[in-house]
Amino acid sequence: xxxxxxxxxxxxxxxxxxxxxxxxxxxxxxxxxxxxxxxxxxxxxxxxxxxxxxxxxxxxxxxxxxxxxxxxxxxxxxxxxxxxxxxxxxxxxxxxxxxxxxxxxxxxxxxxxxxxxxxxxxxxxxxxxxxxxxxxxxxxxxxxxxxxxxxxxxxxxxxxxxxxxxxxxxxxxxxxxxxxxxxxxxxxxxxxxxxxxxxxxxxxxxxxxxxxxxxxxxxxxxxxxxxx
Amino acid sequence: xxxxxxxxxxxxxxxxxxxxxxxxxxxxxxxxxxxxxxxxxxxxxxxxxxxxxxxxxxxxxxxxxxxxxxxxxxxxxxxxxxxxxxxxxxxxxxxxxxxxxxxxxxxxxxxxxxxxxxxxxxxxxxxxxxxxxxxxxxxxxxxxxxxxxxxxxxxxxxxxxxxxxxxxxxxxxxxxxxxxxxxxxxxxxxxxxxxxxxxxxxxxxxxxxxxxxxxxxxxxxxxxxxxxxxxxxxxxxxxxxxxxxxxxxxxxxxxxxxxxxxxxxxxxxxxxxxxxxxxxxxxxxxxxxxxxx
Numbered sequence: 001x002x003x004x005x006x007x008x009x010x011x012x013x014x015x016x017x018x019x020x021x022x023x024x025x026x027x028x029x030x031x032x033x034x035x036x037x038x039x040x041x042x043x044x045x046x047x048x049x050x051x052x053x054x055x056x057x058x059x060x061x062x063x064x065x066x067x068x069x070x071x072x073x074x075x076x077x078x079x080x081x082x083x084x085x086x087x088x089x090x091x092x093x094x095x096x097x098x099x100x101x102x103x104x105x106x107x108x109x110x111x112x113x114x115x116x117x118x119x120x121x122x123x124x125x126x127x128x129x130x131x132x133x134x135x136x137x138x139x140x141x142x143x144x145x146x147x148x149x150x151x152x153x154x155x156x157x158x159x160x161x162x163x164x165x166x167x168x169x170x171x172x173x174x175x176x177x178x179x180x181x182x183x184x185x186x187x188x189x190x191x192x193x194x195x196x197x198x199x200x201x202x203x204x205x206x207x208x209x210x211x212x213x214x215x216x217x218x219x220x221x222x223x224x225x226x227x228x
Numbered sequence: 229x230x231x232x233x234x235x236x237x238x239x240x241x242x243x244x245x246x247x248x249x250x251x252x253x254x255x256x257x258x259x260x261x262x263x264x265x266x267x268x269x270x271x272x273x274x275x276x277x278x279x280x281x282x283x284x285x286x287x288x289x290x291x292x293x294x295x296x297x298x299x300x301x302x303x304x305x306x307x308x309x310x311x312x313x314x315x316x317x318x319x320x321x322x323x324x325x326x327x328x329x330x331x332x333x334x335x336x337x338x339x340x341x342x343x344x345x346x347x348x349x350x351x352x353x354x355x356x357x358x359x360x361x362x363x364x365x366x367x368x369x370x371x372x373x374x375x376x377x378x379x380x381x382x383x384x385x386x387x388x389x390x391x392x393x394x395x396x397x398x399x400x401x402x403x404x405x406x407x408x409x410x411x412x413x414x415x416x417x418x419x420x421x422x423x424x425x426x427x428x429x430x431x432x433x434x435x436x437x438x439x440x441x442x443x444x445x446x447x448x449x450x451x452x453x454x455x456x457x458x459x460x461x462x463x464x465x466x467x468x469x470x471x472x473x474x475x476x477x478x479x480x481x482x483x484x485x486x487x488x489x490x491x492x493x494x495x496x497x498x499x500x501x502x503x504x505x506x507x508x509x510x511x512x513x514x515x516x517x518x519x520x521x
Contacts, residue, residue, distance in 0.1 A: 049432075078434035089429055102426075105233065106435035150433065 001027040001158060001189045002048060007057035009043050009213075017043040019213035020057065025191065027157075030184045032200050033193040034224055035210035041193035044210070045160050048191070049081050050074050062157055079107055082151030082159045086166035088143045090135040096122065096146050097131040103150040121153045122146075125179055141172035145179065152183055159183060161192040165199060173199060197224040237443035238450060241419045248415040249451055255411050256455025256506060257462075259404030260499045264463045266397045267495050268487075273390040275484045286352040286364045286378045294348075298372030305367065306352055311359040316351040320344060331479075347374060405506055408455070412448045412510025419444060420514065445511045452507025456500045463499070467492055 002025040009018040017040045025031055033041045046052040047059050050066050059066045062080055069077060090099050097118055104114045122128055125145040135143050144164055151159055161180065165173035177199055184190045194200060200207060200223060207222030208215060217225070242249045290299070299317075306312050318326070324343040331337045354363060360378045368376045420427065430440050471485045478485070 072437070075431070075434040075436045078432065080434075083432055089425075089432070091426055091429065102429070103433040106430045106433060106439060108439065154433070 001025055001029070001062060002191065003060040004044075004047070004054075005058040005060075007044075007047065007054045007059060009040070009047070009052065010055045017213055018047075018054070021210075021213070021215060023208060023215065023218070025189060027189055028184070028187050030181070030190045030203070030205045031192070032203070032205060032207045032222075032224075033191065033210060034195070034200060034207055035216075038212075039210040040213040041210055042162055045162050045191065045193055048158070048160060049078050049083065075107075079154055080157045082154065082156040084144070084147050084151050084159065084161040084164045086163040088135070088140075088147040088167075090143055090146055090150075092135050095132050095134055096127060096138070099135070099146055100150045100153055103153055107154065109154075117153055118149075121149045124152075124182075125149045126175075139172070140168050141175055144168065144176055148176070148179060148183070152188070156188065158189045158191065161190065163194055163196075164192065165194065165196050170198060174202075177203065200224040234442050234446060238446040241423075241443060241447050242450065244422055245415060245418050248411075248418055252408065252411040252415045252451045252510075253455045253458070255404065255408040256452050256503055257458035259401050259408050259506075260456055260459035260503055261462055262397055262401035262404060263502060264459055264495050264499050266394055266401060267498060268463070268466075269390070269394055269397065271487065271491060272484050273394070276386070285354070286360060286367075286376060288350045288352065288364075288367055288376050289347040289374045290349055291372055291374045292347070294372035298370075299350075302350060302367065302370055302372060305370070306350070306363075309363060309366070311354055311356070311363055312352055313355045314353040316353070318349050318351060320346055320348050323348065405502070408452070409506050409510040409513065412451055412507060413513040415451065416444050416448050416511055416514035419447060441515050444515060445508070448511030448514070449504055449507035452503045452510065453500065456503025459503075460496045460499050463492065463495055 002023070004021050004023045007018055007021045008016075010016050021040075021044065023044075033044060035041055043052060047054055047066070048061055050069065053067070061077065064077070066077070091102065094102060100118045100122060101114045104117065109117075119128065119131065122131060125148055127142060127145055127149070130138065130142065135146065138146070144167075148159075148164070159180070164180070165176055168176065173196060180190055180192065181203070204221045204223070206220045207217065207224070209217035209219075209225060288302070303315055303317070306315050320343040323346040324338070324341075327341075327346065328338045352363065352367075354360060364376045364378050367373060427440055467487060471487070475482045475485045
């Protein structure tokens with residue numbers, strides 16, 4: 001589903017973010033990317049949606065080489081890759097329903113589809129009762145659920161989560177992880193960057209640890225790390 | 229549904245930065261109005277000079293005490309010149325009749341004079357207006373001739389002034405058109421800035437660039453078209469309310485200030501076309517560098 005071959009990334013000013021990463025992620029996997037700040041986690045995730053392009057090496061997503069993907073095809077790639085962020089990225093002037101519907105409307109889904117799928121997905125993430133609330137009336141965990149609903153409403157093949165629990169307390173984080181686990185069990189590949197030891201240790205999924213742009217550990221059913 | 233979405237977005241955007249929108253609309257309106265003015269001025273100049281150039285003739289006013297012999301020799305002289313096309317003797321009575329026809333609505337004008345007050349004249353039509361000075365110099369001072377007059381100088385100067393006016397106005401309207409394209413670009417940039425969060429999310433979930441762009445393009449074109457409509461309305465208003473009194477006030481320019489529906493329509497068409505062009509150019513300027521990721 002995701003394959004990188006010796007991917008390097010150097011930002012302007014000579015800052016090296018990735019030093020030749022070769023990673024294979026199968027369809028349906030749940031993968032944690034861990035490592036200290038600046039280790040290259042976010043850069044790696046950005047390569048998958050072609051938000052950044054590698055300086056060298058190749059990135060394949062869903063069988064396609066992103067380097068040969070023309071610019072106008074990038075939006076269609078992103079429809080297959082849902083994204084969830086630490087800061088939720090919800091529109092404050094739209095209701096829960098509208099926020100999720102927005103994700104469908106702007107890719108041109110017909111109104112009937114929007115009307116059917118949005119309540120369904122909000123039910124799935126446990127917000128079936130809060131369709132008409134605005135983001136600032138929700139708790140952090142609820143906002144993150146809305147953001148996950150928006151990322152998943154289009155049934156993408158891959159869900160990328162960049163520290164989705166970074167702003168949440170441990171109990172709420174557990175709820176979010178249960179939700180991501182449910183989504184993963186529908187066959188969606190999940191790649192999640194995190195700092196959260198407890199979560200990684202309790203989930204016992206594949207862990208890829210980055211340090212200064214190199215893979216220092218790739219372990220199935222791993223834990224966050226020894227001595228950290 | 230898509231059409232509804234695009235229109236809704238466009239209107240919201242225009243409302244959100246009303247001041248910039250108004251600035252853009254009025255700049256477009258003013259610059260287009262200047263452009264329309266240039267066109268109308270051009271039509272006026274064309275009409276005026278077309279009428280005048282064919283009418284360029286020399287009038288040799290005769291002394292009241294001219295003898296038949298002197299008159300005949302003047303006519304013979306003129307007839308022998310290759311530059312002369314036609315000679316016409318206008319008697320005092322004929323001059324009076326012409327005068328009456330020139331001002332039919334103002335009887336007090338011709339009632340206050342008699343044929344004897346008007347000089348007889350010989351009118352000379354030339355093969356080309358450029359010989360005017362040469363020919364009039366040749367007959368000026370001949371016995372029996374009081375004064376030689378021609379309109380050439382006035383016409384030449386009029387043409388020069390008109391050409392200058394047209395150039396200046398055209399240059400001004402071009403500068404203003406560039407400015408209005410810039411203002412439209414700026415309006416759209418502000419709209420994009422105000423909505424960068426939404427745009428970020430749209431890109432995130434895979435909205436195509438055109439889907440994101442179209443409301444902004446529409447916004448620019450809409451502002452420009454409203455500007456064009458305003459300037460068009462002013463042109464129509466001038467045609468309806470300004471030109472008729474002008475025609476009454478300046479009877480000798482009656483035909484010059486009369487425009488057919490077709491002429492007005494062509495002016496309006498140019499205004500709307502250029503307006504739409506300015507809108508599209510302004511929007512593309514603003515959108516060129518955004519949506520790169």
